[in-house]
Amino acid sequence: MRIVVLTGAGISAESGVPTFRDADGLWEGHRVEDVATPEGFHANPDLVLRFYDERRRGVASVVPNVAHRALSRLEGAIGAELLVVTQNVDDLHERAGSRNLVHMHGELRRALCLSCGARPEWTRDLIDRPPCPECGKRMLRPDVVWFGELPYELDRIEQAVVACDVFVSVGTSGAVYPAAGYAALAAAFGARTVELNLVPSGAAVPFDEVRAGRATEVVPAWVDEVIAAR
Incomplete structure (x- = not known):
């Protein structure tokens, strides 16, 4: 998957x-x-x-939290089948252990x-x-990546989104493109879409499943379910 x-x-x-x-x-x-x-x-x-x-x-x-660590744990369970695409410019995913990772908006530590x-x-x-x-x-x-500039690795991201079975949006407002369009793109190619967010984003194309709550609560719970279902 x-x-x-x-x-x-x-x-x-x-x-x-x-x-x-x-x-x-x-x-x-x-x-x-x-x-x-x-x-x-x-x-x-x-x-x-x-x-x-x-x-x-x-x-x-600052240090990674349990949501970052949960995604690293998921990568440990499914390997290359997981790609994390982050809009964040911090390095908390890396410090939590994630390796299959794309920083589409660049990195503060570069x-x-x-x-x-x-x-x-x-x-x-x-x-x-x-x-x-x-x-x-x-x-x-x-x-x-500043406003008016192209995000990094757009081709790689789009290919992964089109090919995925599950697309999950975590902690993002869904207001900044092109990232805001990825859920709809994934859905168009048959993926199940899930939103894990403090407040539902009100996306133009509704997610198949929405779990509202703090990332440190909903992300580890979702990861546990995915790993248990394998």
Whole structure:
């Protein structure tokens, strides 16, 4: 049974990771246009670099929760039949043990070189303009997909969604495309669709099953059922 799990901010929020976007639309006090677009970076690179340096340090201080660990446990049970696609830029899935994983919106713990395109692992601040370890030029930015940019590995994700037997959405509002369209795509190709979310997302195409609750409660329970049914 091939399973694709899409995770969003809701799964990491329970580890203490801020969801970035506040109810008023601001990203932790900043306009989205200022800190999450190429134009914002061009206009004020220091602001953007400091913003993501702070986010990177913040994520380093939190730990994976039982929902992250449950998905890792599921991978241990079914191996390559599971693909986790995350919209999150933290590394909590990896630290929980997940390996079959796609970060479609990039990663805080990577930098992107605007000169050579390298995407090195990165744990230090970028505000001081350190050199790229590949080409030596000081043109590093956060390896985070901003508004107006294409997410990573879209072909791989779409192929997995089309081929899966079960598609599961965890902790995501279903408001940001292309991720918001994956449940409908999976359903169109015959997959069973499941939503595990604090509040049902009100998706345009209803899920076959919706379980409302905290990710740390509903995800481990669902994983237990899947493993027991094998």
